[in-house]
Amino acid sequence: MKAVFIDLSGVLYIGREAIPGAREAVARLQASGLVIRFVTNTSRMTRRQILESLRGLGFEIHDEQLVTAPSAARDWFAERGLRPWCLVHKAIREEFEALDQSNPNAVLIGDAADDFTYAHLNRAFELCLEGAPLVGIGRNRYFRLDGHFLLDAGPFIRAIEYAADVEAVIVGKPSKTFFEQVLRDAGCSAGETMMIGDDVEGDIEGALKAGLQACLVRTGKYRPGDEHRIDGDFRVEDSIVEAVDYLLGS
Amino acid sequence: MKAVFIDLSGVLYIGREAIPGAREAVARLQASGLVIRFVTNTSRMTRRQILESLRGLGFEIHDEQLVTAPSAARDWFAERGLRPWCLVHKAIREEFEALDQSNPNAVLIGDAADDFTYAHLNRAFELCLEGAPLVGIGRNRYFRLDGHFLLDAGPFIRAIEYAADVEAVIVGKPSKTFFEQVLRDAGCSAGETMMIGDDVEGDIEGALKAGLQACLVRTGKYRPGDEHRIDGDFRVEDSIVEAVDYLLGS
Known part of the structure; x- marks a missing residue:
């Protein structure tokens, strides 16, 4: 090895x-x-x-x-000149600051925690329904924190894939x-x-x-x-x- | 006909x-x-x-x-003597009032709209991970309201199915x-x-x-x-x- x-x-x-x-x-x-x-x-x-x-x-x-x-995700959008709408944790938004995010034509879903709201998920869904590619950070189902099992990004990526009938590109x-x-x-x-x-x-x-x-x-x-x-x-x-x-x- | x-x-x-x-x-x-x-x-x-x-x-x-x-869902729990944790729209909570919902041992997911929060979805997920049966109201992907396409219950049911590796019973x-x-x-x-x-x-x-x-x-x-x-x-x-x-x- x-x-x-x-x-x-x-x-x-x-x-x-x-x-x-x-x-x-x-x-x-x-x-x-x-x-x-x-x-x-x-x-x-x-x-x-x-x-x-x-x-x-x-x-x-x-x-x-x-x-x-997340670094791999940023590179993915940058290489394609896409403007992502980033449903990610507030702690890592700065990792995407170098990308143009105005008038978005792509969607990124990471582990957004409490930012997984109905309104935000609808926003991601409507963009995907209009044809925006969906990029997911991993497909992880859950992780463990303070004795609790918490939902990771995977289930939310699945939800949007199902709703908009699309398949996500997975980075990570x-x-x-x-x-x-x-x-x-x-x-x-x-x-x-x-x-x-x-x-x-x-x-x-x-x-x-x-x-x-x-x-x-x-x-x-x-x-x-x-x-x-x-x-x-x-x-x-x-x-x-x-x-x-x-x-x-x- | x-x-x-x-x-x-x-x-x-x-x-x-x-x-x-x-x-x-x-x-x-x-x-x-x-x-x-x-x-x-x-x-x-x-x-x-x-x-x-x-x-x-x-x-x-x-x-x-x-x-x-929702009536079909209420009957499903009643027939089995199960105590559901109901992630449903506040407007229809009264339909489930006749059921014992203390110390829940089952999960119901309907179109909960803004009640689809990260905390609520985690609650549903943890119960399912512990073995609680998951019941979904329909599998509808989305519906249309005021010119917008809005996520229905289906994508959220899929999310919990994926996270907990279970299959929902669908009523409706x-x-x-x-x-x-x-x-x-x-x-x-x-x-x-x-x-x-x-x-x-x-x-x-x-x-x-x-x-x-x-x-x-x-x-x-x-x-x-x-x-x-x-x-x-x-x-x-x-x-x-x-x-x-x-x-x-x-």
């Missing part, structure tokens, strides 16, 4: 708490010489905030090691295009890379379909039985600690 | 306006001796309000001719069980009954699958090309007026 891609929420931390042993596991990886990318669909924090938050929790992470789905996991971008950036081939995540569809199934190896961890949003929800060969470990033990052969 | 089932919104009226000629068309049907049922998934008005509203617009309708999906159109209930109530067989509606899936496809004949009208939410979105033999008419002309052979 030459490279490892690591999901953030639920793998390194839950809410505002690092998972026991995760810091040391990441430090051992950083010292190992493996190429590392932290790959997240999180759309409640900017890149800068994610980096600060990880460092605040004691994780060693270099700027260029972080790959976020589990999109094969996204995994391939990260592989190119990391300079590694799929077969020599392992994805570690707690989301059996977004992280594990997505990685397998892109040809990577994968390891599901039983932390974060993991629920017993998740490993039987998808087909394919992948490892299952109790946490990032045991996953890193396996990778480093210790 | 011995019976006719008629959808309300988009067929008899749009918003607060009767469709031109619809009043007279209904009066001719009432005088014809055909068995008539007005069949609606509308979940923004109680039965009583629907009857008053139709009569206020000048339509002749008898109490027993109105069949609503297009559920075959629902059409069969209305046929029993009307005392008619499917083959001698025609459904008239503006929703090619909820009204027309649902009716055809239950063995009824069907007529799509080009009013309300109808959009050009809708008639090609489903398979099956059905009529298409400009409005309820021409549909009634056909039925009465005039």
